[in-house]
Amino acid sequence: MIKFLFIILYFVSILSLIYGLWTIVPFFYGLPWVPTAKDRVRRALEMVGLKPDELLYDLGAGDGRIILMAAEEFGARAIGIEASPLQYAFTWLRCFFSGSKSKVSVRRENFYRTDLSDADVVFAYLTSDQAIRLQDDLAAQLKPGARVVAVAFDFPDWKPNDFDEGYLLFAYEMPPEKGGMAAYLVENNEEVDLP
Numbered sequence: 001m002i003k004f005l006f007i008i009l010y011f012v013s014i015l016s017l018i019y020g021l022w023t024i025v026p027f028f029y030g031l032p033w034v035p036t037a038k039d040r041v042r043r044a045l046e047m048v049g050l051k052p053d054e055l056l057y058d059l060g061a062g063d064g065r066i067i068l069m070a071a072e073e074f075g076a077r078a079i080g081i082e083a084s085p086l087q088y089a090f091t092w093l094r095c096f097f098s099g100s101k102s103k104v105s106v107r108r109e110n111f112y113r114t115d116l117s118d119a120d121v122v123f124a125y126l127t128s129d130q131a132i133r134l135q136d137d138l139a140a141q142l143k144p145g146a147r148v149v150a151v152a153f154d155f156p157d158w159k160p161n162d163f164d165e166g167y168l169l170f171a172y173e174m175p176p177e178k179g180g181m182a183a184y185l186v187e188n189n190e191e192v193d194l195p
Contacts, residue, residue, distance in 0.1 A: 035062060036125055036151060040167045041069050044123065047162050047171040048147040050074045054120035057081060059111040059134075064091035064104075066123050071100035076121070080106040081114050116141045125151035132156060135176075142174040159183040 036044075050056060052075030058066040061080025070078040080095075082088040088108040095104045107114070112134070116122060119142060126134070135155040138148060147161075150170040154160065158176035163169070163184060170181075177183075 036066065038065065038069065040151065040169070041066050041123075042073065043164060043167050044149045044151060044169050044171075045070060045074055045121075047164060047169055048121050048149045050076050050121050053077060055079070055118055056121040056123060057111075057114070057116055057119045058123045059114075060125065061091050061106055062087055064094045064106065067091075067104045067106070068094065068098055068100060070121075070123075071103040072098070075103075077103045078105075080104070081109060081111040082106055083108065083110050112137070117143065119143075119146055121146065122148045123151075124148060126153060128153045128156075139174065139176055144174055146174040148172045148174070148176075154181050156180055159187075 045056075050070060054076045056067065056070045056076050056078045058070075058078065058080045061067060061082040064080055067078035067080045070076040080091055082091055085108065088106060091106045095101055095106055098104065116138070122138065122142065124131070124134070131150065131153050132155075135157060138155075139158075142148070148155075148171070150172070152168050154170045155172065155176070157178060157180060158172050159179035160170045160181065161173050161177075162171040163181075
């Protein structure tokens with residue numbers, strides 16, 4: 001009986017370690033792991049009009065759900081950028097065993113250092129601090145006509161081309177228009193709450 005309890009404790013310890021690494025390591029990069037619901041991902045990819053054979057980058061690929069959906073449902077090529085070693089390994093395995101492995105890949109690197117100049121679409125579920133840090137790099141790197149979809153945050157200096165209030169999604173086309181969210185709301189005759 002005691003041997004059985006030690007075996008259970010051993011497996012619980014291993015699972016706790018894996019879960020801890022899965023959730024804690026991303027905090028060191030400033031990004032907590034928060035998975036995006038599939039219907040929200042689908043809506044985001046529809047908002048930016050992702051087409052077959054376009055190239056999508058997912059900044060912070062997590063478990064790979066965005067790149068796999070982009071390939072399987074939209075026919076796009078997709079690259080996930082993931083800094084966390086555990087999530088990178090998990091996503092690499094998902095890509096390897098998927099039916100879309102010729103269209104998806106994952107890179108273990110910091111997305112602030114990634115060359116995104118060949119991207120047609122960039123998917124970003126980040127924090128507002130990271131958006132501020134990233135917006136100038138994206139504007140400089142991305143080609144005209146490339147699109148960016150942001151989940152749960154906006155790029156403060158860019159006016160979105162489209163906004164989904166229900167899913168809190170912001171879509172932008174390069175080069176970005178200046179003006180921020182307030183300019184979008186005014187242009188679309190929506191209420192603006194000012195402090």
